[in-house]
Amino acid sequence: MRFDILTLFPELFEPFISTSIIGRAVANNIIEFKIYNIRDFAANKHKQVDDYPYGGGAGMVMAPQPLYDALDFVLSKYQEDKPKVIYMSPQGRVLTQAVAAELAGLSNIVLLCGHYEGIDQRVIDRYVDMELSIGDYVLTGGELPAMVFIDCVTRLLPGVLGSQESIAEESHTGGLLEYPQYTRPQDYKGDKVPEVLLSGNHKEITTWRRKQSLLNTLQKRPDLLEKAELSDDDKKLLEAIRQELMIDPEA
Numbered sequence: 203m204r205f206d207i208l209t210l211f212p213e214l215f216e217p218f219i220s221t222s223i224i225g226r227a228v229a230n231n232i233i234e235f236k237i238y239n240i241r242d243f244a245a246n247k248h249k250q251v252d253d254y255p256y257g258g259g260a261g262m263v264m265a266p267q268p269l270y271d272a273l274d275f276v277l278s279k280y281q282e283d284k285p286k287v288i289y290m291s292p293q294g295r296v297l298t299q300a301v302a303a304e305l306a307g308l309s310n311i312v313l314l315c316g317h318y319e320g321i322d323q324r325v326i327d328r329y330v331d332m333e334l335s336i337g338d339y340v341l342t343g344g345e346l347p348a349m350v351f352i353d354c355v356t357r358l359l360p361g362v363l364g365s366q367e368s369i370a371e372e373s374h375t376g377g378l379l380e381y382p383q384y385t386r387p388q389d390y391k392g393d394k395v396p397e398v399l400l401s402g403n404h405k406e407i408t409t410w411r412r413k414q415s416l417l418n419t420l421q422k423r424p425d426l427l428e429k430a431e432l433s434d435d436d437k438k439l440l441e442a443i444r445q446e447l448m449i450d451p452e453a
């Protein structure tokens with residue numbers, strides 16, 4: 203997958219694209235980045251990229267000229283297999299795992315990152331295929347959202363995660379939160395690892411983990427239980443948990 207990123211702050215992306223799993227995906231040619239500084243496309247002698255909003259109001263708006271030219275330049279490099287142009291925007295569709303899975307099927311994505319109070323609407327109307335938000339909170343620009351999106355999509359691409367880090371297991375959780383994890387030592391400053399995990403009884407361990415997942419979800423994200431895929435065994439475990447916690451299902 204190829205990402206063309208348009209930003210006023212290209213330096214923000216350098217450590218991200220060279221580190222850890224993303225860095226490895228680049229080294230293995232699974233993903234590729236081209237990063238463009240929008241300021242390089244400013245035609246005026248001061249390289250100014252923003253201006254006051256027509257109609258008044260606070261803040262500055264990114265002007266159309268550098269963005270039209272930058273997008274024309276990037277898009278002109280594609281003959282077929284046209285990229286999807288995604289504008290990182292607080293007004294966008296909210297990123298979820300399902301949205302990431304859908305977009306992971308694309309081969310070329312242009313990511314437009316705004317800063318200041320946003321970009322001239324004509325850029326959106328002419329070039330943008332999709333607006334994407336990463337959640338309902340206010341940031342200072344689209345760069346961190348772009349990295350969140352890239353991170354989320356990249357780990358879904360074939361060959362990015364090793365078998366140790368596999369995404370197969372998490373897709374089996376059926377929309378529940380995960381179970382608690384432990385590593386050595388068995389006893390750290392008197393804080394102990396649950397006995398069942400040391401037992402070697404894999405059937406018991408699997409049941410314990412599933413029950414912990416259900417308990418975690420019930421206590422931290424009860425909203426997820428509504429949509430979760432629950433087996434008959436899960437429903438029995440959940441009933442047992444409610445008994446133990448003395449939760450009245452009718453309440």
Ligand code: 21W
Pocket residue numbers: 290291292316317318319320334335336337338339340341342343344345347
């Ligand atoms: C913050 C841009 C506030 C615009 C009148 C009309 C990209 C983001 C961003 C930012 C405004 C994302 C205005 C979650 C985010 C982003 C910067 C408001 C003012 N006045 N996902 N418009 N949260 N944020 N514009 O903030 O660019 S994806």
